[in-house]
Structures are given as structure tokens and as C-alpha cells.
Amino acid sequence: MSEYISPSEFLRLRDEGLPLIDVRSPSEYAHAHIPGSLNLPLLSDEEREAVGTAHAKSGSEAALHVALELIGPQLAAKLGRARQLCRNCLHGRREINRNGKKEKRVLLHCWRGGMRSRALAWLMETGGFSVFILEGGYKAYRSFVRSELAKPVNALVLSGMTGSGKTEVLHELAALGAQVVDLEGLACHRGSAFGGIGMGVQPCNEHMENTLFEQWRKLDPARPVWLEDEDRRIGTVSLCGELFEHVRTGRVVELHVPLEGRIRRLLRLYTGAEFKSALADCIERIRPRLGDERATLCSRAVQSERFEDAVRDILFFYDRLYARQMDKHGRLRIFRLDMPQDDPHAAAEILYRKELSGEL
The missing domain is CATH 3.40.250.10 (Rhodanese-like domain)
Structure with missing residues (x-):
């Protein structure tokens, strides 16, 4: 039977x-x-x-x-x-x-x-x-x-301006032994309006949650879990309320990387002749937020393959947006890590030492 x-x-x-x-x-x-x-x-x-x-x-x-x-x-x-x-x-x-x-x-x-x-x-x-x-x-x-995802966790939320290499820092933290859940990896999207470039097809919300839960259920509740600071929507995927609550209420660790390092990272990730059409489409989608003048300048820079000019202009918009959001939500920021250059491994080593020492 x-x-x-x-x-x-x-x-x-x-x-x-x-x-x-x-x-x-x-x-x-x-x-x-x-x-x-x-x-x-x-x-x-x-x-x-x-x-x-x-x-x-x-x-x-x-x-x-x-x-x-x-x-x-x-x-x-x-x-x-x-x-x-x-x-x-x-x-x-x-x-x-x-x-x-x-x-x-x-x-x-x-x-x-x-x-x-x-x-x-x-x-x-x-x-x-x-x-x-x-x-x-x-x-x-x-x-x-859903009920398991709703249970309290000690969430450390890694925040930082676009291009700071937060996802790579999380991967380095995981390699060192930290508990990490890579939301962008699971959603197959890097989070910004440009985050789908080169990333493939996104899962539906439901299957992303099922896959995420396979990691979540193995976490040690006595230890912190690192998450990346995200909006509720990651591309076409919407984080369920139970999960997003951990991102919204987790203790924020801010990563600051110099502008030139962030520009170089974004040039590696998003630019090249094969991405011109996708970049142009993304710029058009956020034209209302960029403003006509800036969007037109960015589009022209992409078409003439002056990718650095386009990235610099787009970052000007995203950096202001990031600052407004951080001020608006008034979240608990427990530590700011200022890196002299874009070095995810070094950043992860500093953060993991602070986690182990109980400073985070």
C-alpha cells in the first residue's frame, strides 16, 4: 500500500x-x-x-x-x-x-x-x-x-553602485567558506536594465524559487547568509515577498569601488560589436529615465563603438539613482568597504575576516 x-x-x-x-x-x-x-x-x-x-x-x-x-x-x-x-x-x-x-x-x-x-x-x-x-x-x-523561505535568517546584504563587482565578490566569499545565495545567478540576469545581455533565458518565478530553495534549505541558521542588494524584480523574475523581505530588512554592507574600475568592469561585461544591438535596445527602454538628450548621446556612442563614453554616461544616471534609493529607504548600513581598485578577491577576504570575527 x-x-x-x-x-x-x-x-x-x-x-x-x-x-x-x-x-x-x-x-x-x-x-x-x-x-x-x-x-x-x-x-x-x-x-x-x-x-x-x-x-x-x-x-x-x-x-x-x-x-x-x-x-x-x-x-x-x-x-x-x-x-x-x-x-x-x-x-x-x-x-x-x-x-x-x-x-x-x-x-x-x-x-x-x-x-x-x-x-x-x-x-x-x-x-x-x-x-x-x-x-x-x-x-x-x-x-x-514559501513557508521555509519566510523563516528568519541573519542576512548580510552586499550593496554598491553598478559595476562594483558585487556578484563576483559573493562568489569569492562562497569560495572562502561563507554562506552565499546568488540571486542574480539563479535569475539568470544581472539586475540592471542591461543585465540580460549575454545571460540566456530566464526561468519563471516559480522554478527560480524551487531552485533557490535547494540552496536555502541547506543553510546553517546559526551563520550569516550573504545576499546581493536587489530590487524585487530581477529582469523578468519577481522575488517572492518572503524572500524579498530578507533583502529589504537585512544588514547592509556597502562596497565602494572607484569609478574607473567600475567602467572597466562594465566594458568587459557588456560591450563589443556583438552586443551593439542589445545595448541600443536597452538604452531605448530606459530613455524616459535617462532623458532624451543623454539617451541620444549614449545611443550614438554605442553605434560608433565609443563604448566607454556610453558606459560613463549611463553610470552617471545609475549612480544618482543608487544614492536616492539608499537615502529613501534608510536601511541599516553596518559597514562600508572602500576598495582602492576593483579587486573582488581582496574585498571578499576583508569581508569574510570581519564575518568570522563577529564584526558584521
Whole structure:
């Protein structure tokens, strides 16, 4: 008989190496899923729509009848596919369990822990598996993620003007042993209007949170966690309220890097003939904030590949914006680190020493 378990126990067993099968439709899975899960849809997107239509028109019994008609001819193939997924997942890791027998335990979930989970659980039990179903399904997992993200943490928020190399400093801190969550890395965006250049496709909010939670749940609550100072929106990703509250209320450490060092960094990141079109598009998007005259000068500089002139003008705008925001929000600034040059490793060493000494 299958066993219903809590999200925390479900994730613990996944961490032990048990295969995790998500029986939701392909589109549900593609939108967002539990990291490490494998998709074995009980119903395709089209079949799920047909079942939903039957339910809306004729009720639950009619919907169940339609579902059985669709699933019935596929049962043998579904079981075979489930066995293959489990073998692939366990290969080279835990094909033999602690009792010396072949591992035949599996984790399952659907949206709410309902019919789809129960149906595949019955099928896999018939095939000899012991099945653990996520109580409340993926919906319960999402609630669990949000509740865990809301728990208090000792957040140190690294702030600084555009081009200060904050993300690289965080990476250096992580290499030294600090607890770091790279929000921009998870969002696949560097945060400013230009932050998407060269970064690829961003995840949706939901999947970014799921991926972030994999790091969050492993943090030591007795130690500080470093975050980068961000707006609530990072490109197209919006930080959930539970997470953004840590950024908003965390203790701020300010990093100051000379203007010329910041310009050189931004030239390395964002400029070059291959980025001209993207840069021009970004300038147009913030034209109302830059002002027509400055935006036009920046666009002309980019088109003539005078990238340093464009970066210098854009930084003039961003530096004033940063100063206004810091003054407006009146956040708790506990330390200011003035670096003589752009040196993320040296900055991280100073900050980590201060963390270990209890000065931060």
C-alpha cells in the first residue's frame, strides 16, 4: 500500500537517492518542477484538457470514465517507462538498498496528491514497487517552500553602485567558506536594465524559487547568509515577498569601488560589436529615465563603438539613482568597504575576516 508523506520527508528521501516521478502533464512540468524530478505524465496536455472538459460538463464520474478510457490502453507502457526511469535514476548509485535487495522504492506526486498520483501508485505497486506519495502534491510542496523561505535568517546584504563587482565578490566569499545565495545567478540576469545581455533565458518565478530553495534549505541558521542588494524584480523574475523581505530588512554592507574600475568592469561585461544591438535596445527602454538628450548621446556612442563614453554616461544616471534609493529607504548600513581598485578577491577576504570575527 502506498504511503503519504510530508514535503520535508519527501525531500529527505529524494536526497537519499530515491527516484522522484512527477506525474503531471508535460506543460505543468516544463513550467516548474521539484529539482531532480523525472516527468512521467499520466495524461498528456491534450488528454488532461479532455478530462477537464468532461468534468466541467458532466461531473467527476464522467471525467473519471474519460480518464480511464485514455489511460487504460497505456498501462503496460507506463509501467515499463516508470521502471526505465527508476533504473536510469539509480544507475551507479543505489541499485541495491541497505538490505542487499534491489531498490524498488519510488516517490510520486501530482498537483494535489489526488487521482493521478493514486493511479500511478497503484500501477507501480502492482509492478512490485513501494510507493511514497507527496501529501497534498506539488501544491503542498510550493506552500512548504514559501513557508521555509519566510523563516528568519541573519542576512548580510552586499550593496554598491553598478559595476562594483558585487556578484563576483559573493562568489569569492562562497569560495572562502561563507554562506552565499546568488540571486542574480539563479535569475539568470544581472539586475540592471542591461543585465540580460549575454545571460540566456530566464526561468519563471516559480522554478527560480524551487531552485533557490535547494540552496536555502541547506543553510546553517546559526551563520550569516550573504545576499546581493536587489530590487524585487530581477529582469523578468519577481522575488517572492518572503524572500524579498530578507533583502529589504537585512544588514547592509556597502562596497565602494572607484569609478574607473567600475567602467572597466562594465566594458568587459557588456560591450563589443556583438552586443551593439542589445545595448541600443536597452538604452531605448530606459530613455524616459535617462532623458532624451543623454539617451541620444549614449545611443550614438554605442553605434560608433565609443563604448566607454556610453558606459560613463549611463553610470552617471545609475549612480544618482543608487544614492536616492539608499537615502529613501534608510536601511541599516553596518559597514562600508572602500576598495582602492576593483579587486573582488581582496574585498571578499576583508569581508569574510570581519564575518568570522563577529564584526558584521
